Amino acid sequence: MKFENTGIEKKKADLVRLDEVMLSKGLVREGQWDYERVTYDRKFQLKEGIYYLRVFGYAAEGEVDTHKATIQLMTPVLGKYYYPHGVEYGEDEVFPKTLVSQCEKILGELNSEIENFAK
Structure with missing residues (x-):
C-alpha cells in the first residue's frame, strides 16, 4: 500500500538529522x-x-x-511480511484500518518535523 501525497516524497534532508527524526518515530535504518x-x-x-x-x-x-548526504525521500509504503518470501506491498493486500490510521499519523508527524530542516 502506497501512502500518496504525504508531503514526505517532496522532501530532501540531511542524512544524520533524518536518521534522528526517523528513529524518534520508531523507523530504523540499521543495515538497510x-x-x-x-x-x-x-x-x-x-x-x-x-x-x-x-x-x-x-x-x-x-x-x-x-554520513554526508542529502536524501531525497520517496513515497512511503506499508507491506505485510510472509515467511519465507518477504514483504508484499501489492494492491491485493488487506491492511487493518487501525494500522493504516496509525501509519498516516506517524507520516504526518514525520512530514512536519522534516519540514523544519528540509532543503
Whole structure:
C-alpha cells in the first residue's frame, strides 16, 4: 500500500538529522542502505500478522556511507511480511484500518518535523 501525497516524497534532508527524526518515530535504518539508497522501517506485530511501514530514499548529493548526504525521500509504503518470501506491498493486500490510521499519523508527524530542516 502506497501512502500518496504525504508531503514526505517532496522532501530532501540531511542524512544524520533524518536518521534522528526517523528513529524518534520508531523507523530504523540499521543495515538497510548502500552508497546511494536508504530504507527506514518500522515493524508492527499484530494478531493479523507482521507489517512494515517503509520510507525509502536515495542520495541526491553525497554518499550514504560518509554520513554526508542529502536524501531525497520517496513515497512511503506499508507491506505485510510472509515467511519465507518477504514483504508484499501489492494492491491485493488487506491492511487493518487501525494500522493504516496509525501509519498516516506517524507520516504526518514525520512530514512536519522534516519540514523544519528540509532543503
